[in-house]
Amino acid sequence: MSTTSPSSLPIVLSELNSHIDKIRGTYGVTRLGVFGSVSRREDTLDSDIDILVDFPPEKGIYRKFIHLADELEEIFGRSVDLVTVK
Structure with a gap:
């Protein structure tokens, strides 16, 4: 049973902003939304x-993708669905 709560959008955006430099440096991410x-x-x-x-585009993206998904789930303490443009 799902329970409504105030939107977590401000918290999610704040957390992403506070980790963006590390995410870009570690995983080479060019866009995040x-x-x-x-x-x-x-x-x-x-x-x-x-x-x-x-x-x-480079080799090893799959591994970076999986590690980033794991890291984001750890940051948010929630399930994360990570999707690429391609």
């Missing part, structure tokens, strides 16, 4: 966080 229920301010306590991420 929030979409889905969090961006629409329709999220609940049970909602995951949908994040769009863009990497430059």
